[in-house]
Amino acid sequence: MSTRHRASVPLVFALTLALLGQLVLIVARNNDSVVCSYKPPMLPRNDDFRYHCENTFSDFDLHWPCFSHKQGSLQDADILPPIKGKEYVNDDILLAKNADLVDFTPRNASEKFSIHYQHEGHTLTFFPQDDTKCFFVLVERWDSFSRYKLVVTPQDDTWTRADSGSANRSAVYICTKWTHIWVEKWF
Structure with a gap:
């Protein structure tokens, strides 16, 4: 050579x-199976979730917000704290029903939180209202190449919605116990 x-x-x-x-x-x-979360997934807190979201306790709060993914989950999502720069663990902000991470509730319903769906290119932000039992949910598409849309509706009302398919930013005012979330492939 x-x-x-x-x-x-x-x-x-x-x-x-x-x-x-x-x-x-x-x-x-x-x-589509690549997961890009910066943090490990949260651990389930079934007893805490049941206390807030299932009517089996004498002091059950009918207005405590509970969320259910009808499509998608929190598997590849980052849960962002209400205060920038403050260190939180995902488990400190939301309480998941089980390891599927489909149903969840906030640990503190009077604090703002955000869910950053890394792979899907969207963020959901929860804004509690102090004077009522209602809250705002803002959905934002921050990845212009995302092939997903994020839809949030109150329980039993699919017409009232925040939908990232119709705009990059959309909000909905919700006064029901349950809120439904769809993280769905769009195009």
């Missing part, structure tokens, strides 16, 4: 690795 051939082997190897790396990035971007 000549000197010129031996010198080209590392160059070919380096180019092959670079192309392989680019291919992996392209596949990862187009693969």
